Amino acid sequence: MTSLEQVQGARSFLFVPGDRPERFDKAAAAGADLVIVDLEDAVVAEHKRAARDAVVAWLTDGGSACVRVNAAGSPEHEDDVAALAGASGLVAVVLPKADDPALADAVSARCGVPVVALVESAAGMLRAAELARAEGVARLAFGHLDYAVDLGADNGRTAMLHGRSTLVLASRGAGLPGPVDGVTVTLDDPAVLAEDLAHARELGFTGKLLIHPRQVEGTHAAYRPSxxxxxxxxxxxxxxxxxxxxxxxxxxxxxxxxxxxxxxxxxxxxxx
Structure with missing residues:
Protein backbone atom coordinates (compact mmCIF):
# COMPACT_ATOMS: atom_id res chain seq x y z
CA MET A 1 0.00 0.00 0.00
CA THR A 2 1.35 3.43 -0.91
CA SER A 3 1.67 6.32 1.50
CA LEU A 4 -1.18 8.06 -0.28
CA GLU A 5 -3.44 5.02 0.12
CA GLN A 6 -2.54 4.71 3.80
CA VAL A 7 -3.33 8.34 4.53
CA GLN A 8 -6.54 8.46 2.53
CA GLY A 9 -7.88 5.21 3.94
CA ALA A 10 -7.03 5.82 7.60
CA ARG A 11 -9.76 6.20 10.23
CA SER A 12 -7.51 6.67 13.26
CA PHE A 13 -4.39 8.82 13.65
CA LEU A 14 -2.76 8.29 17.05
CA PHE A 15 -0.44 10.99 18.40
CA VAL A 16 2.72 10.13 20.31
CA PRO A 17 5.16 12.77 21.64
CA GLY A 18 8.36 13.04 19.61
CA ASP A 19 10.51 13.30 22.72
CA ARG A 20 9.32 9.95 24.07
CA PRO A 21 11.05 7.42 21.80
CA GLU A 22 10.33 4.62 24.27
CA ARG A 23 6.66 5.02 23.31
CA PHE A 24 7.06 4.89 19.52
CA ASP A 25 6.86 1.12 19.16
CA LYS A 26 4.03 0.93 21.70
CA ALA A 27 2.04 3.48 19.71
CA ALA A 28 2.70 1.56 16.49
CA ALA A 29 1.39 -1.61 18.15
CA ALA A 30 -1.77 0.02 19.54
CA GLY A 31 -3.89 -0.82 16.49
CA ALA A 32 -4.38 2.65 15.02
CA ASP A 33 -4.38 2.92 11.26
CA LEU A 34 -1.57 5.47 11.45
CA VAL A 35 0.66 6.96 14.13
CA ILE A 36 1.57 10.65 14.19
CA VAL A 37 4.86 11.33 15.95
CA ASP A 38 4.55 14.90 17.16
CA LEU A 39 7.39 17.40 16.99
CA GLU A 40 5.14 20.40 17.59
CA ASP A 41 2.81 20.95 20.57
CA ALA A 42 3.85 17.83 22.50
CA VAL A 43 7.52 18.86 22.68
CA VAL A 44 8.88 21.81 24.65
CA ALA A 45 11.37 24.08 22.91
CA GLU A 46 14.49 22.78 24.65
CA HIS A 47 13.70 19.17 23.63
CA LYS A 48 12.83 19.76 19.99
CA ARG A 49 16.24 19.02 18.49
CA ALA A 50 16.63 15.77 20.45
CA ALA A 51 13.08 14.78 19.54
CA ARG A 52 13.73 15.38 15.85
CA ASP A 53 16.87 13.25 15.98
CA ALA A 54 15.03 10.45 17.80
CA VAL A 55 12.15 10.47 15.30
CA VAL A 56 14.42 10.35 12.27
CA ALA A 57 16.48 7.55 13.81
CA TRP A 58 13.35 5.50 14.50
CA LEU A 59 11.95 6.06 11.00
CA THR A 60 15.20 4.98 9.38
CA ASP A 61 15.44 1.89 11.59
CA GLY A 62 12.14 0.27 10.65
CA GLY A 63 9.59 2.60 12.20
CA SER A 64 6.64 3.83 10.15
CA ALA A 65 4.56 6.92 10.93
CA CYS A 66 3.37 10.34 9.98
CA VAL A 67 5.20 13.24 11.60
CA ARG A 68 3.71 16.54 12.69
CA VAL A 69 6.38 19.14 12.07
CA ASN A 70 6.54 22.56 13.64
CA ALA A 71 4.56 25.27 11.89
CA ALA A 72 5.98 27.36 9.09
CA GLY A 73 7.57 30.50 10.48
CA SER A 74 8.71 28.78 13.66
CA PRO A 75 12.44 28.37 14.32
CA GLU A 76 12.20 24.57 13.98
CA HIS A 77 10.13 24.18 10.80
CA GLU A 78 12.93 24.22 8.26
CA ASP A 79 15.11 21.86 10.32
CA ASP A 80 12.18 19.44 10.70
CA VAL A 81 11.47 19.31 6.98
CA ALA A 82 15.13 18.99 6.05
CA ALA A 83 15.66 16.15 8.53
CA LEU A 84 12.62 14.20 7.35
CA ALA A 85 13.47 14.37 3.65
CA GLY A 86 14.31 10.84 2.60
CA ALA A 87 13.44 9.17 5.92
CA SER A 88 12.44 5.68 4.80
CA GLY A 89 9.60 5.12 7.27
CA LEU A 90 7.92 8.48 6.77
CA VAL A 91 4.30 8.01 5.64
CA ALA A 92 3.14 11.64 5.60
CA VAL A 93 3.90 15.07 7.00
CA VAL A 94 1.20 16.63 9.16
CA LEU A 95 1.45 20.37 8.51
CA PRO A 96 0.06 22.43 11.41
CA LYS A 97 -1.51 25.88 11.02
CA ALA A 98 -1.91 25.06 7.32
CA ASP A 99 -3.02 28.07 5.28
CA ASP A 100 -0.71 28.07 2.24
CA PRO A 101 -1.25 25.52 -0.57
CA ALA A 102 2.12 26.33 -2.13
CA LEU A 103 3.91 25.54 1.13
CA ALA A 104 2.03 22.26 1.45
CA ASP A 105 3.13 21.31 -2.05
CA ALA A 106 6.73 22.29 -1.31
CA VAL A 107 6.84 20.22 1.90
CA SER A 108 5.37 17.21 0.11
CA ALA A 109 7.89 17.50 -2.73
CA ARG A 110 10.86 17.86 -0.39
CA CYS A 111 9.89 14.96 1.85
CA GLY A 112 8.58 12.71 -0.93
CA VAL A 113 5.32 11.90 0.90
CA PRO A 114 1.79 13.34 1.07
CA VAL A 115 0.81 16.14 3.42
CA VAL A 116 -2.08 16.14 5.88
CA ALA A 117 -3.09 19.80 6.05
CA LEU A 118 -4.14 20.57 9.63
CA VAL A 119 -6.48 23.56 9.51
CA GLU A 120 -6.35 25.47 12.78
CA SER A 121 -7.00 29.12 11.93
CA ALA A 122 -9.43 31.42 10.18
CA ALA A 123 -6.82 32.02 7.48
CA GLY A 124 -6.57 28.29 6.85
CA MET A 125 -10.33 27.80 6.84
CA LEU A 126 -10.76 30.54 4.25
CA ARG A 127 -8.31 28.67 1.99
CA ALA A 128 -9.59 25.17 2.75
CA ALA A 129 -10.73 24.55 -0.84
CA GLU A 130 -7.32 25.62 -2.16
CA LEU A 131 -5.51 23.44 0.36
CA ALA A 132 -7.64 20.44 -0.60
CA ARG A 133 -6.78 20.94 -4.28
CA ALA A 134 -3.05 21.27 -3.66
CA GLU A 135 -1.18 18.48 -5.41
CA GLY A 136 0.71 17.41 -2.31
CA VAL A 137 -2.27 17.34 0.08
CA ALA A 138 -3.84 13.92 0.66
CA ARG A 139 -6.23 14.83 3.48
CA LEU A 140 -7.55 17.77 5.46
CA ALA A 141 -7.70 17.62 9.25
CA PHE A 142 -9.34 19.91 11.80
CA GLY A 143 -7.47 21.38 14.74
CA HIS A 144 -10.64 22.64 16.38
CA LEU A 145 -9.10 23.64 19.70
CA ASP A 146 -6.62 26.07 18.13
CA TYR A 147 -9.26 27.16 15.63
CA ALA A 148 -11.61 28.14 18.45
CA VAL A 149 -8.85 30.15 20.11
CA ASP A 150 -8.10 31.94 16.84
CA LEU A 151 -11.77 32.83 16.41
CA GLY A 152 -12.27 33.76 20.05
CA ALA A 153 -15.10 31.24 20.06
CA ASP A 154 -16.22 28.27 22.10
CA ASN A 155 -14.95 24.91 20.83
CA GLY A 156 -18.33 23.19 21.19
CA ARG A 157 -20.26 21.61 18.36
CA THR A 158 -22.43 24.60 17.55
CA ALA A 159 -19.53 27.04 17.26
CA MET A 160 -17.42 24.58 15.27
CA LEU A 161 -20.19 23.42 12.90
CA HIS A 162 -19.34 25.88 10.15
CA GLY A 163 -15.64 24.95 10.26
CA ARG A 164 -16.33 21.24 10.15
CA SER A 165 -18.82 21.60 7.31
CA THR A 166 -16.38 23.77 5.37
CA LEU A 167 -13.68 21.09 5.54
CA VAL A 168 -16.12 18.39 4.46
CA LEU A 169 -17.22 20.44 1.44
CA ALA A 170 -13.65 21.38 0.53
CA SER A 171 -12.55 17.74 0.71
CA ARG A 172 -15.43 16.51 -1.40
CA GLY A 173 -14.98 19.28 -3.95
CA ALA A 174 -11.36 18.29 -4.43
CA GLY A 175 -12.07 14.57 -4.62
CA LEU A 176 -10.42 13.81 -1.28
CA PRO A 177 -11.78 11.43 1.37
CA GLY A 178 -13.71 13.00 4.22
CA PRO A 179 -11.52 15.03 6.57
CA VAL A 180 -10.04 13.99 9.90
CA ASP A 181 -11.71 15.39 13.01
CA GLY A 182 -9.88 16.89 15.97
CA VAL A 183 -9.03 15.26 19.27
CA THR A 184 -11.35 14.32 22.12
CA VAL A 185 -9.54 15.33 25.29
CA THR A 186 -11.81 13.37 27.67
CA LEU A 187 -10.08 10.04 28.27
CA ASP A 188 -12.10 8.44 31.07
CA ASP A 189 -15.58 8.55 29.53
CA PRO A 190 -15.99 6.49 26.32
CA ALA A 191 -19.44 8.00 25.83
CA VAL A 192 -17.90 11.40 25.13
CA LEU A 193 -15.70 9.92 22.41
CA ALA A 194 -18.66 8.06 20.93
CA GLU A 195 -20.75 11.24 20.84
CA ASP A 196 -17.95 13.19 19.18
CA LEU A 197 -17.49 10.46 16.59
CA ALA A 198 -21.21 10.22 15.86
CA HIS A 199 -21.40 13.98 15.31
CA ALA A 200 -18.34 14.02 13.04
CA ARG A 201 -19.47 11.02 11.07
CA GLU A 202 -22.91 12.57 10.54
CA LEU A 203 -21.24 15.62 9.01
CA GLY A 204 -19.04 13.60 6.65
CA PHE A 205 -15.75 13.15 8.53
CA THR A 206 -14.08 9.81 7.94
CA GLY A 207 -11.22 9.88 10.42
CA LYS A 208 -10.15 11.20 13.81
CA LEU A 209 -7.06 12.41 15.62
CA LEU A 210 -6.45 10.46 18.84
CA ILE A 211 -4.39 11.19 21.93
CA HIS A 212 -4.53 7.81 23.71
CA PRO A 213 -4.47 4.17 22.57
CA ARG A 214 -7.71 3.46 24.44
CA GLN A 215 -9.50 5.66 21.86
CA VAL A 216 -8.55 3.45 18.92
CA GLU A 217 -11.17 0.71 19.15
CA GLY A 218 -14.00 3.14 19.82
CA THR A 219 -13.02 5.09 16.74
CA HIS A 220 -12.89 2.01 14.54
CA ALA A 221 -16.23 0.83 15.90
CA ALA A 222 -17.82 4.18 15.07
CA TYR A 223 -16.74 3.91 11.45
CA ARG A 224 -17.74 0.26 11.19
CA PRO A 225 -21.34 -0.13 9.94
CA SER A 226 -23.85 -1.71 12.30
Missing part, protein backbone atom coordinates in the same frame (compact mmCIF):
# COMPACT_ATOMS: atom_id res chain seq x y z
CA UNK A 227 -25.49 -5.06 11.60
CA UNK A 228 -28.69 -3.22 10.65
CA UNK A 229 -26.80 -1.07 8.15
CA UNK A 230 -25.14 -4.14 6.63
CA UNK A 231 -28.47 -5.95 6.34
CA UNK A 232 -30.00 -2.90 4.64
CA UNK A 233 -27.09 -2.62 2.19
CA UNK A 234 -27.27 -6.30 1.29
CA UNK A 235 -31.02 -6.01 0.72
CA UNK A 236 -30.56 -2.97 -1.54
CA UNK A 237 -27.88 -4.55 -3.67
CA UNK A 238 -29.78 -7.82 -3.88
CA UNK A 239 -32.89 -5.99 -5.07
CA UNK A 240 -30.89 -4.09 -7.67
CA UNK A 241 -29.24 -7.25 -8.99
CA UNK A 242 -32.66 -8.83 -9.46
CA UNK A 243 -33.79 -6.12 -11.90
CA UNK A 244 -32.76 -5.24 -15.42
CA UNK A 245 -31.73 -1.74 -14.42
CA UNK A 246 -35.22 -0.33 -13.88
CA UNK A 247 -36.50 1.43 -10.79
CA UNK A 248 -36.77 -0.65 -7.63
CA UNK A 249 -38.24 -0.12 -4.17
CA UNK A 250 -36.78 -1.47 -0.94
CA UNK A 251 -38.88 -1.28 2.23
CA UNK A 252 -41.05 1.34 0.58
CA UNK A 253 -38.14 3.58 -0.48
CA UNK A 254 -37.10 4.23 -4.06
CA UNK A 255 -33.57 3.08 -4.78
CA UNK A 256 -31.48 5.25 -7.09
CA UNK A 257 -27.79 5.72 -7.85
CA UNK A 258 -26.86 7.58 -4.61
CA UNK A 259 -28.59 4.92 -2.50
CA UNK A 260 -26.76 2.15 -4.36
CA UNK A 261 -23.45 3.95 -3.88
CA UNK A 262 -24.14 4.28 -0.14
CA UNK A 263 -25.00 0.57 0.11
CA UNK A 264 -21.75 -0.39 -1.60
CA UNK A 265 -19.78 1.87 0.74
CA UNK A 266 -21.41 0.23 3.77
CA UNK A 267 -20.34 -3.23 2.61
CA UNK A 268 -16.85 -1.94 1.79
CA UNK A 269 -16.43 -0.80 5.41
CA UNK A 270 -18.01 -3.73 7.21
CA UNK A 271 -14.87 -5.86 7.64
CA UNK A 272 -12.48 -3.09 8.64
Missing amino acids: SDEVAWAEKVLSAVSDTDGGAVRVDGDMVDAPVIARARDVLRRKDR
